[in-house]
Amino acid sequence: MKALLMKDLRTLKNERRLWVSIIGVSVLFGVLFQNWYFMMGYIMFGLSMIARTMYQYDVADQGIVYLMTLPITRKEYVKEKYLLSLMSICIGGILSMILTKIGMLFTPDQADSNQEIFSAFLGILAVALVLQAIIFPVELKYDVSKSRIIILLLVMGIIILFTAFDMLIGAILVAFITIFVDAFGGIFIQHFLGTVLLSAVVVGMIYFSSYRKSVKIMGQKEF
Amino acid sequence: MGKDVMIKLNHVQKKYPDFSMDCSLTVYPGMITGLIGANGEGKSTTFKLILGLIGKEAGEMEVLGKKRECSNDGKQPEKEILQQTGVVLAETGFGSYFTIHDIIPFLEDLYPEFEKDKFLQYCEEYKLPMNKKIKEFSTGMKRKLQIFAAITHKAKLLLLDEPTSGLDVVAREQMLTLLREYMETEGRAILISSHLSGDLETFCDDIYLIQKGTITFHEEMDRLLDAYGLLKVSDEVYKKMDKSHIICRKKENFGWSCLTDQKAYYQMHNPEIVIEKGSVDELILLMAGGERI
Numbered sequence: 001m002k003a004l005l006m007k008d009l010r011t012l013k014n015e016r017r018l019w020v021s022i023i024g025v026s027v028l029f030g031v032l033f034q035n036w037y038f039m040m041g042y043i044m045f046g047l048s049m050i051a052r053t054m055y056q057y058d059v060a061d062q063g064i065v066y067l068m069t070l071p072i073t074r075k076e077y078v079k080e081k082y083l084l085s086l087m088s089i090c091i092g093g094i095l096s097m098i099l100t101k102i103g104m105l106f107t108p109d110q111a112d113s114n115q116e117i118f119s120a121f122l123g124i125l126a127v128a129l130v131l132q133a134i135i136f137p138v139e140l141k142y143d144v145s146k147s148r149i150i151i152l153l154l155v156m157g158i159i160i161l162f163t164a165f166d167m168l169i170g171a172i173l174v175a176f177i178t179i180f181v182d183a184f185g186g187i188f189i190q191h192f193l194g195t196v197l198l199s200a201v202v203v204g205m206i207y208f209s210s211y212r213k214s215v216k217i218m219g220q221k222e223f
Numbered sequence: 224m225g226k227d228v229m230i231k232l233n234h235v236q237k238k239y240p241d242f243s244m245d246c247s248l249t250v251y252p253g254m255i256t257g258l259i260g261a262n263g264e265g266k267s268t269t270f271k272l273i274l275g276l277i278g279k280e281a282g283e284m285e286v287l288g289k290k291r292e293c294s295n296d297g298k299q300p301e302k303e304i305l306q307q308t309g310v311v312l313a314e315t316g317f318g319s320y321f322t323i324h325d326i327i328p329f330l331e332d333l334y335p336e337f338e339k340d341k342f343l344q345y346c347e348e349y350k351l352p353m354n355k356k357i358k359e360f361s362t363g364m365k366r367k368l369q370i371f372a373a374i375t376h377k378a379k380l381l382l383l384d385e386p387t388s389g390l391d392v393v394a395r396e397q398m399l400t401l402l403r404e405y406m407e408t409e410g411r412a413i414l415i416s417s418h419l420s421g422d423l424e425t426f427c428d429d430i431y432l433i434q435k436g437t438i439t440f441h442e443e444m445d446r447l448l449d450a451y452g453l454l455k456v457s458d459e460v461y462k463k464m465d466k467s468h469i470i471c472r473k474k475e476n477f478g479w480s481c482l483t484d485q486k487a488y489y490q491m492h493n494p495e496i497v498i499e500k501g502s503v504d505e506l507i508l509l510m511a512g513g514e515r516i
Binding site: 061068071223 | 275310315317334
């Protein structure tokens, strides 16, 4: 797995202009719109694409076929991609938290506490990991162009589902959520650590399930 | 399955909608075995089955002493087997975005016995650009790079699918010389496929011919070149001649072309018949376009 990680990090180094541009553009957005959490999200979601992009590089020119003839198990290949994804999102998150804190020094009226910044990071981290958990197995199973269509359909499906839900029982749902938040919201705020741990377990389970699914898909793939 | 076998395929089957394989072949230590056949007959599929890139549906397979089962999850060879195998596959290779310097640490980590100095020496000797991205290499350069990577980690077995395609005459001979040097160490073997029959005739110890996914012919190269011959006869001569040593025949404008494995017999008993030397090309043409007797 070390060889695979070295390979991907070498590719990242060779293509560093792309990733630096993503960070640069997000900082620009943050400065222009004075919205540091947007910048944080942009950096983290942008860098979450790294592992999938490395997979697409491997697929290009049939390089992955050659990789599979080397002493690399398919499980190792998937493990490395998931680890790379986690690393890149976390590193992106830490970088974006630092940039957010610096940005807020220049906009004191928008300055939030460290806990609030950290909470935003955790929230975006959770969403980025769950999205990765959904998207990566789809990209592994289908070729790049087909998987983009499937992911687009999935997103559209979710939007339609939520819209339909909202139209049919939206008012009831809002009332329920309001009652729930009033009743239990305080508990989540007071027991911040507990909430974080519970969310980490749930997100961790989703990510791990996705990893296991991807290992199975990769094991059955024919090249 | 015997002990001294590098590869043993026994009715290994694989089915596709428009093609099916049922392949049996054996590669022994110390041997260079050629796999020949027209395009689309199953050469690359055979390599992919051995490497676990695709799964077999039936049959027995043994590679470097390890059996492989049928299940989808079990189709990939063990890592230790792949560490002892060097591979050149047509139309694949290292990622385009790397330079040779980039891939060296990668190979060092994958292969405990990677010979970095030898690899670098080959790259320098055959003038591969060390700092250019592989996507900027010519086809021949990419092929050479794959060959160098395959022969510089003390592999016991080389699987070479069209290793000399894209190389000019001089480069082809240079690479074949390297592969002969590789074989000087005991206990090694090569399974090689090529469209360039001239390469195989001077290189291989034995050859298998694959047609429509099945092995239809196997012979030692020395015997193919010495004892086999191509008879060119008219219809009248064909009617009268002894056909017991004819393997296959093909109708021509002048009469018949016949492949025999007893060229000396016909030289003695039918000296009037035009007999050409046996070759891999003639074998493929007759077996593909003719009919077996």
